[in-house]
Amino acid sequence: MTDTRTACSLVSIALLHYPVYDRNRRVVASAVTNLDLHDIARSARTFGLFRYYVVTPVEEQRILAERIRGHWQNGLGASYNPRRREALELLRVVPELDAALSDLKEKCQVPAKIVVTGARERPGSISCTGLRQLVEDTGQPFLLLFGTGWGLTEELFARADFVLEPIRGADEYNHLSVRSAVAIILDRLLGER
Amino acid sequence: MTDTRTACSLVSIALLHYPVYDRNRRVVASAVTNLDLHDIARSARTFGLFRYYVVTPVEEQRILAERIRGHWQNGLGASYNPRRREALELLRVVPELDAALSDLKEKCQVPAKIVVTGARERPGSISCTGLRQLVEDTGQPFLLLFGTGWGLTEELFARADFVLEPIRGADEYNHLSVRSAVAIILDRLLGER
Numbered sequence: 488m489t490d491t492r493t494a495c496s497l498v499s500i501a502l503l504h505y506p507v508y509d510r511n512r513r514v515v516a517s518a519v520t521n522l523d524l525h526d527i528a529r530s531a532r533t534f535g536l537f538r539y540y541v542v543t544p545v546e547e548q549r550i551l552a553e554r555i556r557g558h559w560q561n562g563l564g565a566s567y568n569p570r571r572r573e574a575l576e577l578l579r580v581v582p583e584l585d586a587a588l589s590d591l592k593e594k595c596q597v598p599a600k601i602v603v604t605g606a607r608e609r610p611g612s613i614s615c616t617g618l619r620q621l622v623e624d625t626g627q628p629f630l631l632l633f634g635t636g637w638g639l640t641e642e643l644f645a646r647a648d649f650v651l652e653p654i655r656g657a658d659e660y661n662h663l664s665v666r667s668a669v670a671i672i673l674d675r676l677l678g679e680r
Numbered sequence: 681m682t683d684t685r686t687a688c689s690l691v692s693i694a695l696l697h698y699p700v701y702d703r704n705r706r707v708v709a710s711a712v713t714n715l716d717l718h719d720i721a722r723s724a725r726t727f728g729l730f731r732y733y734v735v736t737p738v739e740e741q742r743i744l745a746e747r748i749r750g751h752w753q754n755g756l757g758a759s760y761n762p763r764r765r766e767a768l769e770l771l772r773v774v775p776e777l778d779a780a781l782s783d784l785k786e787k788c789q790v791p792a793k794i795v796v797t798g799a800r801e802r803p804g805s806i807s808c809t810g811l812r813q814l815v816e817d818t819g820q821p822f823l824l825l826f827g828t829g830w831g832l833t834e835e836l837f838a839r840a841d842f843v844l845e846p847i848r849g850a851d852e853y854n855h856l857s858v859r860s861a862v863a864i865i866l867d868r869l870l871g872e873r
Contacts, residue, residue, distance in 0.1 A: 510761075522715050526857040535850025568703075570855040655872050657728025662763040663863065664719040670860035671867045678864070679848050 499538035500631045507636040517636040526666040528574035534673040539577045540587040552580045599628040603647035612652040615675035693824045697736035700829035710829040712741045719859040721767035727866040732770045733780040745773045792821040796840035805845040808868035
């Protein structure tokens, strides 16, 4: 696992399992989902991201996530499906957002700009086109935060350098899965144009 | 389940579990995956599709898919999460592609154009931009085919009216999950511009 793609990979993502809302707007730690690891790692690898952080303060959940990663990286899965191994090389399982930011700072020297995503419209949001331009024009690393459960808490929005516009579809319905939202946003930011 | 959105919803998708290749390029029927039903239904609903067909010749798999749909449409799930109910209203479980085409023809009068998707480059493919233009300019229904397993068989490509260009990422790696590929392609075809 060498980091030879540092120079050209300025975007990373973090999937947060805490602090997020549940359906009653209580702040909870959500459970890690197997397909979130795979689907998002494969999207991250496809669009040339630097890192994919899975963030959960629950130790048992980190052990579970590491076990899944280990199966596909070193276990039977590695020879069965090398494409999954390659995708999961980007995965880092960390207990909190600050651990992801520290890891990024260590690799990139400068602190990453925090970009928060969500399904609701918010004043002062940046568009995907605007963020794409920033990524291309600045030499800075960016960390995109995605929430599980019923979305990221307000404290994360307060901490953001940028809030990304939600994905709008045909009408007011925009209840995409986080896996689908990540795929679309990475394509808009980094896909071919 | 009324079809009031017929006029403005010309695009449908079909997720085929047969005929698809397995990793050794044998033609098989793949298993229905719970999250394929949910994620793709939510993407379909977000981008205003007319129908989402799940195609499998295996009766037990169709029963399973219908049971999942029933849980979220009429069972406990319907009141727990109405957004999922609304998404799964687009879902139709059918034994073969022709059943999907017949259903579409019945609703739309004219036959749907078949658009086949895949991860490999093929000569004569249409771009997402090109297909978007066709969808906007013509009054025709389109059915996009997505494969599970290791992809749709050659007979489906031979039957296509259009073959859609694969999604290209940062380099030669493009092993997206079908859930992610559907999300990106629907955004490119029908998302805001």
